[in-house]
Amino acid sequence: xxxxxxxxxxxxxxxxxxxxxxx
Amino acid sequence: xxxxxxxxxxxxxxxxxxxxxxxxxxxxxxxxxxxxxxxxxxxxxxxxxxxxxxxxxxxxxxxxxxxxxxxxxxxxxxxxxxxxxxxxxxxxxxxxxxxxxxxxxxxxxxxxxxxxxxxxxxxxxxxxxxxxxxxxxxxxxxxxxxxxxxxxxxxxxxxxxxxxxxxxxxxxxxxxxxxxxxxxxxxxxxxxxxxxxxxxxxxxxxxxxxxxxxxxxxxxxxxxxxxxxxxxxxxxxxxxxxxxxxxxxxxxxxxxxxxxxxxxxxxxxxxxxxxxxxxxxxxxxxxxxxxxxxxxxxxxxxxxxxxxxxxxxxxxxxxxxxxxxxxxxxxxxxxxxxxxxxxxxxxxxxxxxxxxxxxxxxxxxxxxxxxxxxxxxxxx
Numbered sequence: 001x002x003x004x005x006x007x008x009x010x011x012x013x014x015x016x017x018x019x020x021x022x023x
Numbered sequence: 024x025x026x027x028x029x030x031x032x033x034x035x036x037x038x039x040x041x042x043x044x045x046x047x048x049x050x051x052x053x054x055x056x057x058x059x060x061x062x063x064x065x066x067x068x069x070x071x072x073x074x075x076x077x078x079x080x081x082x083x084x085x086x087x088x089x090x091x092x093x094x095x096x097x098x099x100x101x102x103x104x105x106x107x108x109x110x111x112x113x114x115x116x117x118x119x120x121x122x123x124x125x126x127x128x129x130x131x132x133x134x135x136x137x138x139x140x141x142x143x144x145x146x147x148x149x150x151x152x153x154x155x156x157x158x159x160x161x162x163x164x165x166x167x168x169x170x171x172x173x174x175x176x177x178x179x180x181x182x183x184x185x186x187x188x189x190x191x192x193x194x195x196x197x198x199x200x201x202x203x204x205x206x207x208x209x210x211x212x213x214x215x216x217x218x219x220x221x222x223x224x225x226x227x228x229x230x231x232x233x234x235x236x237x238x239x240x241x242x243x244x245x246x247x248x249x250x251x252x253x254x255x256x257x258x259x260x261x262x263x264x265x266x267x268x269x270x271x272x273x274x275x276x277x278x279x280x281x282x283x284x285x286x287x288x289x290x291x292x293x294x295x296x297x298x299x300x301x302x303x304x305x306x307x308x309x310x311x312x313x314x315x316x317x318x319x320x321x322x323x324x325x326x327x328x329x330x331x332x333x334x335x336x337x338x339x340x341x342x343x344x345x346x347x348x349x350x351x352x353x354x355x356x357x358x359x360x361x362x363x364x365x366x367x368x369x370x371x372x373x374x375x376x377x378x379x380x381x382x383x384x385x386x387x388x389x390x391x392x393x394x395x396x397x398x399x400x401x402x403x
Contacts, residue, residue: 001159001295001296001382001383002298002383003299003383003385004103004104004108004156006103006104006106007103007104007156007385010103010385011299011301011302011385013391014198014301014385014386014391014394015198015301017391017394017395018198018199018200018394021199021200021395021396022200
């Protein structure tokens with residue numbers, strides 16, 4: 001299974017938001 | 024199954040007049056003996072009636088991806104894949120919403136339709152869409168059978184709310200900044216639930232945590248959870264009902280059912296998500312650390328008795344409506360005697376729980392909002 005480019009971008013946004021909130 | 028103790032688990036397989044097992048016609052049931060037997064029969068019936076055997080290609084209509092992505096399903100996590108990569112129309116059924124008919128793609132509710140060996144079925148429906156990505160988001164959640172349409176719709180809505188609550192727990196715990204789950208103090212359980220909790224512990228051979236995972240939708244939802252070990256994945260059962268006691272009963276009995284059913288039910292493998300560590304953590308669903316910081320809460324008291332299915336359905340729909348969510352419904356089949364199979368979609372509610380079975384999926388807008396923090400989720 002592989003994420004599409006659009007999904008990879010969305011996952012990146014989710015993890016960046018989490019890291020910002022954690023910081 | 025389950026060596027005759029209660030709560031029990033039963034398995035049912037339906038055969039045709041020729042003695043041959045009917046396609047997809049298998050189910051499991053849980054609870055007291057009679058309840059579990061009836062549940063297994065009804066689930067087998069549900070899988071048959073909503074499965075490939077009764078598929079009518081003439082009942083679907085082709086709808087362009089852009090039209091679906093612009094409609095109520097734009098809030099579904101799978102909409103990210105309706106971005107024009109494949110312009111071929113998707114086979115859709117018409118669902119009923121308050122504003123009239125809404126086309127809903129068959130792939131959302133029918134994994135059998137997107138299997139690699141189902142190309143001929145799709146051909147018969149004139150469906151040339153590429154489901155390579157969308158099949159990851161396909162799940163039969165929201166299907167139900169009842170002795171009346173009202174009862175079936177109530178079961179389907181409760182299941183949809185249950186799956187959404189489980190999805191939000193996963194998102195908050197593993198894609199957010201952390202989750203302090205609410206764990207019910209087992210000493211506060213009413214006698215029948217205390218017995219079910221004890222049996223679940225015996226059957227699983229491990230500590231059973233009963234989590235109150237009720238979401239902003241305010242329909243009581245419980246999760247009976249056993250943490251994974253190096254030798255086996257987590258175990259779980261979930262339930263949703265206007266009655267917290269019934270929600271807990273369904274969760275605990277489902278945990279018993281799934282544990283004794285492990286030898287006949289195939290599970291997806293979350294380890295297949297290893298290329299995406301954040302999603303692998305979701306798939307493993309290991310709450311061990313979260314449980315150390317959990318809040319211990321008393322078992323919530325039942326308020327007024329939930330009442331007849333018609334009244335419950337009205338109340339559950341009202342609670343969804345209060346948060347801006349509107350069910351879309353389809354009657355799949357009606358048998359002589361009024362037994363009815365339905366499918367329900369509530370656009371915007373999450374189905375991210377697919378990740379625990381090894382499906383590579385992302386949360387949609389609601390899940391992303393939940394990941395941002397403990398504040399109330401916005402209305403739809």
